[in-house]
Amino acid sequence: MIQEEKTVVLELLGVEKSYPGNPPVRALRGIDLLVRKGELLALVGTSGSGKSTMLNVMGALDRPTAGNVLIEGQDLSNLSDRQLSSLRGRRIGFIFQQFHLIAGMSAVENVSAGLLYQGISRSRRHSNAITLLHRVGLGDRLAHLPHQLSGGEQQRVAIARALMGEPAIILADELTGNLDSKTSEEIIDLLHQLNRDGSTIVVVTHDGAIAHSFPGMVTLLDGLVANDSRAA
Amino acid sequence: MTRKMGFSRISFADAIGVGTLGLRTRKTRTMLTALGIAIGIAAMISVLGITSSSDAQLKSELAALGPNLLEITPGESFTGAEVSFPEDASKVVERIGTVESSSAVFVVNTSVRRNEFIPKQQTGGIAALAVDLEMLSMIDGAVAEGQFLDLSSASLPKVVLGSVAAERLGITSTRRSPQVFLDDTYFTVIGILAAAPLAPNIERAALMGVEIAAELFDLQPEPSLIYARVNESLLDDQRRFDETRSVIAASVLPDAPSGVSVSRPSDLLAARTSTQNAFTGLLLGLGAVALLVGGVGIANVMVISVIERRTEIGIRRALGALRGHIRLQFVFESALLAALGGVAGIILGALITVTYASSRDWVISVPTTSLGAGVGLAVAIGTIAGLYPAARAARLDPAEAVRPRV
Numbered sequence: 281m282i283q284e285e286k287t288v289v290l291e292l293l294g295v296e297k298s299y300p301g302n303p304p305v306r307a308l309r310g311i312d313l314l315v316r317k318g319e320l321l322a323l324v325g326t327s328g329s330g331k332s333t334m335l336n337v338m339g340a341l342d343r344p345t346a347g348n349v350l351i352e353g354q355d356l357s358n359l360s361d362r363q364l365s366s367l368r369g370r371r372i373g374f375i376f377q378q379f380h381l382i383a384g385m386s387a388v389e390n391v392s393a394g395l396l397y398q399g400i401s402r403s404r405r406h407s408n409a410i411t412l413l414h415r416v417g418l419g420d421r422l423a424h425l426p427h428q429l430s431g432g433e434q435q436r437v438a439i440a441r442a443l444m445g446e447p448a449i450i451l452a453d454e455l456t457g458n459l460d461s462k463t464s465e466e467i468i469d470l471l472h473q474l475n476r477d478g479s480t481i482v483v484v485t486h487d488g489a490i491a492h493s494f495p496g497m498v499t500l501l502d503g504l505v506a507n508d509s510r511a512a
Numbered sequence: 513m514t515r516k517m518g519f520s521r522i523s524f525a526d527a528i529g530v531g532t533l534g535l536r537t538r539k540t541r542t543m544l545t546a547l548g549i550a551i552g553i554a555a556m557i558s559v560l561g562i563t564s565s566s567d568a569q570l571k572s573e574l575a576a577l578g579p580n581l582l583e584i585t586p587g588e589s590f591t592g593a594e595v596s597f598p599e600d601a602s603k604v605v606e607r608i609g610t611v612e613s614s615s616a617v618f619v620v621n622t623s624v625r626r627n628e629f630i631p632k633q634q635t636g637g638i639a640a641l642a643v644d645l646e647m648l649s650m651i652d653g654a655v656a657e658g659q660f661l662d663l664s665s666a667s668l669p670k671v672v673l674g675s676v677a678a679e680r681l682g683i684t685s686t687r688r689s690p691q692v693f694l695d696d697t698y699f700t701v702i703g704i705l706a707a708a709p710l711a712p713n714i715e716r717a718a719l720m721g722v723e724i725a726a727e728l729f730d731l732q733p734e735p736s737l738i739y740a741r742v743n744e745s746l747l748d749d750q751r752r753f754d755e756t757r758s759v760i761a762a763s764v765l766p767d768a769p770s771g772v773s774v775s776r777p778s779d780l781l782a783a784r785t786s787t788q789n790a791f792t793g794l795l796l797g798l799g800a801v802a803l804l805v806g807g808v809g810i811a812n813v814m815v816i817s818v819i820e821r822r823t824e825i826g827i828r829r830a831l832g833a834l835r836g837h838i839r840l841q842f843v844f845e846s847a848l849l850a851a852l853g854g855v856a857g858i859i860l861g862a863l864i865t866v867t868y869a870s871s872r873d874w875v876i877s878v879p880t881t882s883l884g885a886g887v888g889l890a891v892a893i894g895t896i897a898g899l900y901p902a903a904r905a906a907r908l909d910p911a912e913a914v915r916p917r918v
């Protein structure tokens with residue numbers, strides 16, 4: 281009953297994705313998925329099962345070949361590239377395995393870039409960014425450049441960037457893939473913390489321990505949902 | 513629920529920050545790439561600057577010499593017959609209200625030789641002229657060696673040589689009282705004139721007093737040349753200036769004014785220098801080629817930069833940047849890169865001009881419009897060079913761009 285009342289943040293309806301080739305690669309073969317507000321969901325599956333592809337489609341970075349993606353009730357299939365870009369900037373936070381901080385920009389500037397394309401004043405973005413850096417435990421690394429930070433610290437900066445502007449959903453692809461186990465644990469703890477504070481998060485991982493620590497887990501197999509722990 | 517959704521946007525200040533990031537983080541590359549444009553712009557600015565300085569120098573020289581000097585010579589009447597001036601032509605000219613002063617020059621029919629052993633035909637193009645004592649100040653001439661004719665020497669067998677005449681006769685000093693041979697009389701050289709660009713006739717002549725010329729030679733009583741200085745106020749009023757010219761012609765030969773040629777030596781001199789323009793054009797062309805090469809260099813570096821920064825572009829798209837924002841970022845970066853080169857180029861070009869002009873003691877003149885045009889041209893080249901790389905950057909598929917690289 282309570283579950284039903286929670287708003288749906290993201291919905292996939294019969295989503296398919298093929299990459300051109302001979303024969304074409306059918307990376308997603310008809311996915312239905314629902315993500316509700318406040319969820320912390322793990323997306324697991326063997327290599328090549330379509331996890332990254334699915335995450336890109338969920339985040340409007342890529343268009344599905346067939347099916348519909350709805351973000352906060354809005355069907356993306358009719359949106360122009362400009363509209364999709366704007367929606368990404370406003371409603372989606374991305375975290376990548378390779379951190380992807382912008383070289384030459386300080387931690388604050390990188391986090392602040394989370395709202396760069398929203399026309400918000402630099403000073404407001406900077407003060408938000410500083411607050412978020414404190415929240416991810418990097419209050420003493422504000423002016424550091426990416427190459428002056430450890431991998432774990434870089435990923436915290438990336439997390440803070442994803443949090444900028446309170447997105448509807450945060451999508452993370454193998455965010456601990458480049459980190460040692462202790463640092464991974466800290467990052468995952470941080471995600472739990474953010475989720476408790478209200479963030480909706482989907483994490484692609486092939487680390488079983490991490491996946492099992494999450495309240496929900498969806499398993500992909502050959503471009504199809506093989507198991508959804510929440511259905512049980 | 514359909515949300516009312518505006519498009520992503522970026523403030524002007526932030527766009528500047530984004531557009532300069534690539535240059536700020538790759539300083540060496542920025543400098544080397546901008547250098548190409550800088551060389552092209554510097555070449556063009558210095559060519560223009562040196563030409564303009566040389567013009568300015570000429571103008572100031574002409575101004576110093578006096579653009580109010582007129583040269584009045586007999587030409588041809590409309591029937592084609594050669595005309596000659598009345599004996600008192602110089603005085604007639606001087607009586608005209610707008611004429612300040614005048615001075616007559618007479619041709620002396622004699623050859624001028626170094627000594628009696630040189631054949632008569634070998635005169636080296638040196639004329640003998642009889643002049644009055646005011647002639648030198650008339651043409652703003654100066655004595656380089658010795659002295660000019662005075663009341664006493666004007667009636668003695670003494671000559672003053674024009675600069676070219678002295679050189680052709682091989683006389684460089686008056687200290688040992690060198691002599692030249694005219695018809696069958698040795699004349700003592702008492703002075704050598706400095707170059708007188710306004711009066712090439714005088715530069716190529718041996719000058720003597722009218723009295724001695726009349727005494728020793730067959731002197732034509734009609735002046736063959738009259739120098740006149742008109743009132744300076746005419747220089748700012750072309751109509752009155754032209755009027756004075758006609759009045760001079762009509763006064764000298766009331767029956768055949770068209771047979772009087774009234775020219776301004778400074779005009780001829782100014783016209784002669786414009787022949788340098790072909791060479792200037794060639795140098796400008798070389799500068800343009802350097803610019804073109806610089807532009808290709810920028811395009812090349814920008815393409816490399818787009819490839820290197822694929823992930824950054826992907827991230828920006830993930831953060832909401834529109835294709836237009838990405839395009840703007842790279843076009844701006846490219847234009848800025850060229851603008852840096854342009855600014856360095858105009859500074860360098862101006863320095864070259866100043867150094868060259870001052871080494872020649874010229875008036876320094878760097879046309880300010882060429883400075884503005886130099887930077888403008890650089891920006892235009894940078895913008896064009898950036899269009900293709902920027903379009904490539906904007907076309908990148910965001911999902912592709914954020915994929916981990918192998």
Ligand SMILES: Nc1ncnc2c1ncn2[C@@H]1O[C@H](COP(=O)(O)OP(=O)(O)OP(=O)(O)O)[C@@H](O)[C@H]1O
Pocket residue numbers: 299300301305306307325326327328329330331332333334486
């Ligand atoms: N750009 C592409 N062009 C062609 N095929 C692609 C492309 N991207 C992915 N694929 C194919 O689609 C399938 C799914 O790829 P995807 O990256 O989504 O897998 P994944 O589950 O994230 O794997 P991993 O755990 O190794 O990251 C794979 O078979 C892959 O080869």
Ligand SMILES: [Mg+2]
Pocket residue numbers: 331332333453
């Ligand atoms: Mg993957």
